[in-house]
Amino acid sequence: MKRIVLALMVFATLNMFADDINLWKKSTLNKVLQKGQLEVCMEPGYMPFEMKDKKGRIIGYDVDMAKKMAKEMGVKLKLLPTAWDGIIAALVTGKCDIIMSGMTITQQRNLKINFANPYVVVGQTIMMRKGLEGKIKSAKDLDKPEYTVVTKLGVTGEVATRKFFKKAKIVTFETESDGAAEVLNGKADAFVYDQPYNILFMSDKGKDKLIHLDTPLTYEPLGWAIRKGDPDFLNWLNNFLRQMKEDKVVDFHEKLNNKWLRDTSWLKRVQ
Missing domain, CATH: 3.40.190.10 (Periplasmic binding protein-like II)
Structure with a gap:
């Protein structure tokens, strides 16, 4: 009897391990690492989070954060300009890996997509x-x-x-x-x-x-949006954000706030 119970416990453990492996294979994070590129949907028109400069390049708070994110992943970054009224659909249908576009976290949007923890709070x-x-x-x-x-x-x-x-x-x-x-x-x-x-x-x-x-x-917290059913990617994003906010040596988050939310010298680049 003890052998049967032990065998069942081993079988259940192996099944749980297999489920974890399957979840990881399906994870957006794993797919990003496999293809070597993070694809980000954003609408370049929301200053100071994303906008185009005089040369047509997309710049802004979210752009700098996306660059840092891709660097920490060890992959390339691809920005995908996307119309706002179709940006959630683009994410859900797999046209990008994440939305980083000053999107407010709302209960209505949360029915369709998941959000990482807020990175900025506005109103x-x-x-x-x-x-x-x-x-x-x-x-x-x-x-x-x-x-x-x-x-x-x-x-x-x-x-x-x-x-x-x-x-x-x-x-x-x-x-x-x-x-x-x-x-x-x-x-x-x-x-x-x-x-x-x-x-x-x-x-x-x-x-x-x-x-x-x-x-x-x-009260409007802004967050990065991802597809539902992806705990690995959500975990990575929240840990990344926590590190950016709490690391006082690098102080990346504070530098970003100063560069885009407090200083307005960048306005010369977009006029």
């Missing part, structure tokens, strides 16, 4: 025309039929806009730059979008021309 803020200074002090003050509020289509900024503005007229645009320009040109009263983008816009084109209500309306 939606409001830029408005200078003529409203002193008159409008909060989103509530702006929620009136005589005001037009603009945002980008299909992002969390649109979700927040529709949540906070029930009376104001809402207009959406394909890109954040078009939405911000609408307010800058006096064709709309306010623009709702991610805080980092609005801060940078106010330090450049919006300086002395717009007003920034910089208290975030929302």
Whole structure:
């Protein structure tokens, strides 16, 4: 009897080991290592996370992080510019290995894809025309039929806009730059979008021309997205992120924050 029990235990252990091997073979991380290349989907238009410079090269916070990630994996990096409305589908269908594109972690997106731990936390803020200074002090003050509020289509900024503005007229645009320009040109009263983008816009084109209500309306953690059912890749990404944040000798994460989120000298490269 003891021999039978022992045999069953050995058999179960071997089956568990085989399952682990099969999971690893199917893992995106294993496939990346096998092909020697990390393929990243991103939409180059979300400053300062990913955008094109004057020479057409994709640069930004996420780009530098992707380069570091590929280096730590010992593979090459391939950036795949992808339209925002199709970026999740591109990941799910295997056209890329990961989304690194300033994507906000939401419960709705999490039904389709998995996220690594947040690498940056942002929120939606409001830029408005200078003529409203002193008159409008909060989103509530702006929620009136005589005001037009603009945002980008299909992002969390649109979700927040529709949540906070029930009376104001809402207009959406394909890109954040078009939405911000609408307010800058006096064709709309306010623009709702991610805080980092609005801060940078106010330090450049919006300086002395717009007003920034910089208290975030929302809490929005940004995360890297991967396909579901891939614990090995998720484990590696979370450990990589932890190392980047906690290693005070290399201090890569802090240098990245200074380079892209605090310093605005890179704006000269994209104008």
